[in-house]
Amino acid sequence: MKLDIALLAGDGIGPEVIDQAVKVCDAIAAKYKHEISWKPALTGAAAIDAVGEPYPDETHEVCASADAVLFGAIGHPRFDNDPSAKVRPEQGLLKMRQKLGLFANVRPTFTFPSLIDKSPLKRERIEGTDLIILRELTGGVYFGERGRKDDGNTAFDTMTYTRAEIQRLAKKGFEMAMNRSKRLCCVDKANVLESSRLWRETVQAMEKDYPEVEVSYEFVDAVAMRLVQWPKGYDVIITENLFGDILTDEASVISGSMGLMPSASVGEKTKLYEPIHGSYPQAAGKDIANPLATVLSAAMMFEDFGLQEEAEDIRRVVNKSLAEGIVTEDLSEDAKSYKTSEVGDWLAKNV
Amino acid sequence: MKLDIALLAGDGIGPEVIDQAVKVCDAIAAKYKHEISWKPALTGAAAIDAVGEPYPDETHEVCASADAVLFGAIGHPRFDNDPSAKVRPEQGLLKMRQKLGLFANVRPTFTFPSLIDKSPLKRERIEGTDLIILRELTGGVYFGERGRKDDGNTAFDTMTYTRAEIQRLAKKGFEMAMNRSKRLCCVDKANVLESSRLWRETVQAMEKDYPEVEVSYEFVDAVAMRLVQWPKGYDVIITENLFGDILTDEASVISGSMGLMPSASVGEKTKLYEPIHGSYPQAAGKDIANPLATVLSAAMMFEDFGLQEEAEDIRRVVNKSLAEGIVTEDLSEDAKSYKTSEVGDWLAKNV
Numbered sequence: 001m002k003l004d005i006a007l008l009a010g011d012g013i014g015p016e017v018i019d020q021a022v023k024v025c026d027a028i029a030a031k032y033k034h035e036i037s038w039k040p041a042l043t044g045a046a047a048i049d050a051v052g053e054p055y056p057d058e059t060h061e062v063c064a065s066a067d068a069v070l071f072g073a074i075g076h077p078r079f080d081n082d083p084s085a086k087v088r089p090e091q092g093l094l095k096m097r098q099k100l101g102l103f104a105n106v107r108p109t110f111t112f113p114s115l116i117d118k119s120p121l122k123r124e125r126i127e128g129t130d131l132i133i134l135r136e137l138t139g140g141v142y143f144g145e146r147g148r149k150d151d152g153n154t155a156f157d158t159m160t161y162t163r164a165e166i167q168r169l170a171k172k173g174f175e176m177a178m179n180r181s182k183r184l185c186c187v188d189k190a191n192v193l194e195s196s197r198l199w200r201e202t203v204q205a206m207e208k209d210y211p212e213v214e215v216s217y218e219f220v221d222a223v224a225m226r227l228v229q230w231p232k233g234y235d236v237i238i239t240e241n242l243f244g245d246i247l248t249d250e251a252s253v254i255s256g257s258m259g260l261m262p263s264a265s266v267g268e269k270t271k272l273y274e275p276i277h278g279s280y281p282q283a284a285g286k287d288i289a290n291p292l293a294t295v296l297s298a299a300m301m302f303e304d305f306g307l308q309e310e311a312e313d314i315r316r317v318v319n320k321s322l323a324e325g326i327v328t329e330d331l332s333e334d335a336k337s338y339k340t341s342e343v344g345d346w347l348a349k350n351v
Numbered sequence: 352m353k354l355d356i357a358l359l360a361g362d363g364i365g366p367e368v369i370d371q372a373v374k375v376c377d378a379i380a381a382k383y384k385h386e387i388s389w390k391p392a393l394t395g396a397a398a399i400d401a402v403g404e405p406y407p408d409e410t411h412e413v414c415a416s417a418d419a420v421l422f423g424a425i426g427h428p429r430f431d432n433d434p435s436a437k438v439r440p441e442q443g444l445l446k447m448r449q450k451l452g453l454f455a456n457v458r459p460t461f462t463f464p465s466l467i468d469k470s471p472l473k474r475e476r477i478e479g480t481d482l483i484i485l486r487e488l489t490g491g492v493y494f495g496e497r498g499r500k501d502d503g504n505t506a507f508d509t510m511t512y513t514r515a516e517i518q519r520l521a522k523k524g525f526e527m528a529m530n531r532s533k534r535l536c537c538v539d540k541a542n543v544l545e546s547s548r549l550w551r552e553t554v555q556a557m558e559k560d561y562p563e564v565e566v567s568y569e570f571v572d573a574v575a576m577r578l579v580q581w582p583k584g585y586d587v588i589i590t591e592n593l594f595g596d597i598l599t600d601e602a603s604v605i606s607g608s609m610g611l612m613p614s615a616s617v618g619e620k621t622k623l624y625e626p627i628h629g630s631y632p633q634a635a636g637k638d639i640a641n642p643l644a645t646v647l648s649a650a651m652m653f654e655d656f657g658l659q660e661e662a663e664d665i666r667r668v669v670n671k672s673l674a675e676g677i678v679t680e681d682l683s684e685d686a687k688s689y690k691t692s693e694v695g696d697w698l699a700k701n702v
């Protein structure tokens with residue numbers, strides 16, 4: 001297969017972890033006779049510094065014409081405590097999601113047997129957890145009208161959804177549930193929000209098209225509790241953008257393997273693959289960040305190209321690195337740990 | 352002291368747990384020579400059934416003229432999956448908060464030494480956790496304009512805040528922090544929401560009035576993670592209504608003592624005390640619900656009346672019941688457990 005992959009390293013540890021994923025993908029390409037052509041482009045704070053814009057048009061061109069996007073992380077602390085900053089790295093992320101039409105964020109949460117004891121939760125609560133949160137990514141309060149009134153003393157944001165947006169996301173959720181254990185949970189706040197009532201009404205109307213799927217409806221506050229109490233209770237969760245933001249991050253810590261959790265953001269045309277850990281600025285440039293989440297995101301990418309064997313090969317080598325202790329310091333139990341780049345080299349050599 | 356207390360039992364297990372709190376308060380009143388006059392009133396599904404309205408005007412009169420309100424729970428499953436229901440119990444709750452001006456919800460999270468092992472989290476992660484979330488309760492997306500457009504195919508909700516609303520809540524937060532370990536965390540989503548930027552800007556401007564308080568600003572998604580990873584990292588958290596709804600519930604499960612967590616909702620004039628566990632309809636009428644959260648909410652009430660000794664007495668007797676195993680089935684390790692009413696009787700006898 002010939003693949004054009006846009007490469008958006010971004011900020012913080014982004015460039016370092018992306019480098020390792022590239023090594024592993026190149027090794028896979030060599031082994032299975034694919035041809036990957038990497039198309040690097042600027043994004044985030046890095047792009048603001050270079051061209052004054054976190055998601056420049058040239059970057060969009062690169063992404064829109066590629067077969068997929070591999071993404072590092074976006075965000076820089078220098079913008080966080082400055083409410084008046086005019087340009088922010090995150091705007092680039094939102095613009096990218098919108099312009100590429102990446103309407104569904106797919107966030108699996110699962111446990112690695114060898115890492116279970118790293119979780120803040122007790123083993124018996126999480127062993128065997130395997131859930132997917134499908135977060136709507138281009139609607140809701142992220143993209144509604146917002147602004148100030150009364151001389152800046154009143155601020156507002158609008159949470160909006162259309163039936164079509166909900167259907168598009170829910171369809172993906174039903175399909176995923178069909179391929180898994182056929183349980184779907186729709187998370188909303190329908191006891192308060194009108195947009196949540198539209199979610200519930202829309203999903204309820206779709207139930208008849210998927211008679212085998214058992215659908216439940218839960219309030220976001222209850223789910224925030226149950227994810228900690230009994231994550232095994234969930235299979236596929238669908239939810240709107242802001243609730244998804246909060247719940248996916250909460251879910252990511254229960255497995256004890258946050259540094260390993262991959263994600264995909266999918267649209268009608270483009271798909272983007274990204275580790276969930278963010279830019280982690282404190283570790284940037286130190287060659288200590290864990291590259292496995294990015295490598296596993298690349299595995300999701302191969303899988304979506306229909307290259308199942310390649311994906312499995314990557315997962316196998318990641319498991320091998322864990323079993324043999326070829327890991328960065330966040331995962332090493334003893335004094336011996338490896339640099340980000342060393343882990344990448346080892347993985348590439350072992351595919 | 353002469354006290355008029357409005358008594359809102361509400362739905363589900365509300366009436367049963369309220370009964371026990373009344374027994375304990377009456378015993379305290381007898382011991383310390385206070386005179387409590389209970390003013391029962393209807394609310395929730397119970398009020399809908401009786402008068403077609405979840406927070407009737409008569410109930411409001413009772414609450415508004417009382418010295419405090421003791422509240423059970425609101426909510427009934429028969430309304431949950433019916434997006435078209437015109438009257439919902441929750442509307443009563445929101446109307447009550449708004450009409451009584453209960454702008455701050457005070458939610459402590461702490462651990463009971465004897466219950467720590469009930470937590471889904473590991474002991475070393477939570478031992479000594481003692482945080483308070485101060486949730487804004489009469490603003491934000493709960494009370495903004497909402498509705499439908501495009502023949503019902505588009506739904507919207509508006510998240511609005513004024514500077515004054517934020518100041519009022521933040522002031523309470525700063526004052527609480529001053530009485531505790533002087534750390535305040537403001538939780539928002541200022542990298543996306545305009546209302547969050549107003550929160551951050553307003554709180555930042557107040558910092559100079561409390562030079563001793565160390566203030567941090569964190570994003571809600573990050574806090575959803577850190578509450579599970581390291582709850583001891585927090586002291587006083589202030590946040591807007593919807594984020595507070597999610598985070599307080601998440602926080603409530605980390606201690607392993609959800610059935611014991613009290614809360615207060617405070618306004619300029621009225622204060623309301625309520626267990627956080629909700630109406631728990633599956634257990635209603637079975638005399639098995641844990642009454643301790645309601646009893647501890649009553650302790651918060653005495654404390655706010657300046658009756659510190661009375662409050663301590665209630666807490667002492669609750670701890671004694673835990674130590675001696677006079678507990679409902681959710682807390683009993685062995686076959687022997689007590690009924691809701693038996694626990695209430697025991698507590699009242701032992702104050």
Ligand SMILES: CC(C)[C@H](C(=O)O)[C@@H](O)C(=O)O
Nearest residue numbers: 075090093094245542543572
């Ligand atoms: C950086 C921020 C705008 C973003 C979001 O809220 O979507 C991030 O938290 C995420 O989840 O990718």
Ligand SMILES: CC(C)[C@H](C(=O)O)[C@@H](O)C(=O)O
Nearest residue numbers: 191192221426441444445596
């Ligand atoms: C019942 C519901 C409207 C309410 C809320 O969201 O405020 C509840 O979850 C709470 O936290 O008291």
